[in-house]
Amino acid sequence: MSDSIDRDQRYDVVVIGGGAAGLSGALALSRARRSVLVIDAGSPRNAPASHAHNYLGREGVPPLELLATGRAEAAGYGAEIVKGDAVAAEKLPGGGFRVVQEDGSAVEARRLLVTTGLVDELPPVPGVAERWGRDVLHCPYCHGWEVRNRPVGILAAGPMAVHQALLWRQWTDDVALFRHTASDFTDEEYEQLAARSVAVVDGEVAALEVTGDRLTGVRLAGGAVIPREAVVVQPRFTARSGVLETLGLAPTTMEVAGQAVGSYIAADPAGATEVPGVWVAGNVANPMEQVIGSAAAGLKAASAINMDLVTEDTRRAVEARRTPAVPDFSAEMERQVTERVLGDRRHGLQEM
Ligand SMILES: Cc1cc2nc3c(=O)[nH]c(=O)nc-3n(C[C@H](O)[C@H](O)[C@H](O)COP(=O)(O)OP(=O)(O)OC[C@H]3O[C@@H](n4cnc5c(N)ncnc54)[C@H](O)[C@@H]3O)c2cc1C
Numbered sequence: 289m290s291d292s293i294d295r296d297q298r299y300d301v302v303v304i305g306g307g308a309a310g311l312s313g314a315l316a317l318s319r320a321r322r323s324v325l326v327i328d329a330g331s332p333r334n335a336p337a338s339h340a341h342n343y344l345g346r347e348g349v350p351p352l353e354l355l356a357t358g359r360a361e362a363a364g365y366g367a368e369i370v371k372g373d374a375v376a377a378e379k380l381p382g383g384g385f386r387v388v389q390e391d392g393s394a395v396e397a398r399r400l401l402v403t404t405g406l407v408d409e410l411p412p413v414p415g416v417a418e419r420w421g422r423d424v425l426h427c428p429y430c431h432g433w434e435v436r437n438r439p440v441g442i443l444a445a446g447p448m449a450v451h452q453a454l455l456w457r458q459w460t461d462d463v464a465l466f467r468h469t470a471s472d473f474t475d476e477e478y479e480q481l482a483a484r485s486v487a488v489v490d491g492e493v494a495a496l497e498v499t500g501d502r503l504t505g506v507r508l509a510g511g512a513v514i515p516r517e518a519v520v521v522q523p524r525f526t527a528r529s530g531v532l533e534t535l536g537l538a539p540t541t542m543e544v545a546g547q548a549v550g551s552y553i554a555a556d557p558a559g560a561t562e563v564p565g566v567w568v569a570g571n572v573a574n575p576m577e578q579v580i581g582s583a584a585a586g587l588k589a590a591s592a593i594n595m596d597l598v599t600e601d602t603r604r605a606v607e608a609r610r611t612p613a614v615p616d617f618s619a620e621m622e623r624q625v626t627e628r629v630l631g632d633r634r635h636g637l638q639e640m
Contacts (some may be wrong), residue, residue, distance in 0.1 A: 309570025312586030318365035336421025415496025444470035525550030559589035
């Protein structure tokens, strides 16, 4: 990843965010012979995890290795990739956009693809942030296999707690659901939990117990420690939408059972937002998207952007073709003078 940009160039597309979604979009656009700049702050969401799972063909690849490969692939077709933080974007009067980075530098683009991902806002329990992505988890498809048959705790803090407990039960028969700050469950939920042998632990959780570099238990406010090797939490998924908000795109609240659990930027199935010329892909548009889905969304948005540019290029070419050519008076005058000189010479020859 380079630190400098060719600031005089106006790119076909500036991609903001170089995770799976952004790099996949950049690869497709570069292969479509578009000039592409990727501005990436370099903090993909799954960076705390040692491996990325369920990416067909690269199962278990370290997340940063997958992105390094993606950067090399996109750069191989001419994409420029720079490290940086885009803080604002504005529409230009003649069309296109100006993107401003944290250091004050700016670049222009005909179209924007924003793939800035999301922020996982974690419950404020001591130990949760420190162990996040290692043995504090949220996604069973990402980590379930690795903790199969192990003692797992579910930290209830929102409307998804019972759903999470029943889901994780698929990977282990030792699931304890810590009621913590959640409101009480319904009779039907208690019946489901009992039927699936999920233990419900009352009382607020004070902290996670860590021994050496391993999570070993969950400490309740009363002092009791329940041994656990992994704890599942429900983060709030907050779209990293700062740049988009400067363009007038406000995030939409994501709700489960009437409670806000996150936010995202609304877009059509190809990622087009309400602002013409601005596309989104990956977790900023869909908090539930995994790596392979984010990459697929980046590709879909790239195809739509390329078609939009093809349409604009064609319209401009038709306009140019219809505009009558301005006559070249200097060439016409030269032709008349030559004619006159030759005519005079011919006239002179006849008189000799
Ligand atoms: C702990 C954990 C483990 C996970 N494990 C898996 C797994 O095993 N398998 C799986 O499929 N999914 C997994 N996921 C989900 C996965 O992380 C996401 O699906 C994926 O990262 C989404 O890709 P993205 O490109 O949308 O966003 P990201 O990967 O988050 O990339 C966004 C990029 O944009 C950059 N950026 C943000 N704002 C700006 C800005 N203003 N200017 C410039 N750059 C910016 C960021 O620094 C980052 O590099 C996991 C998630 C977590 C939290």
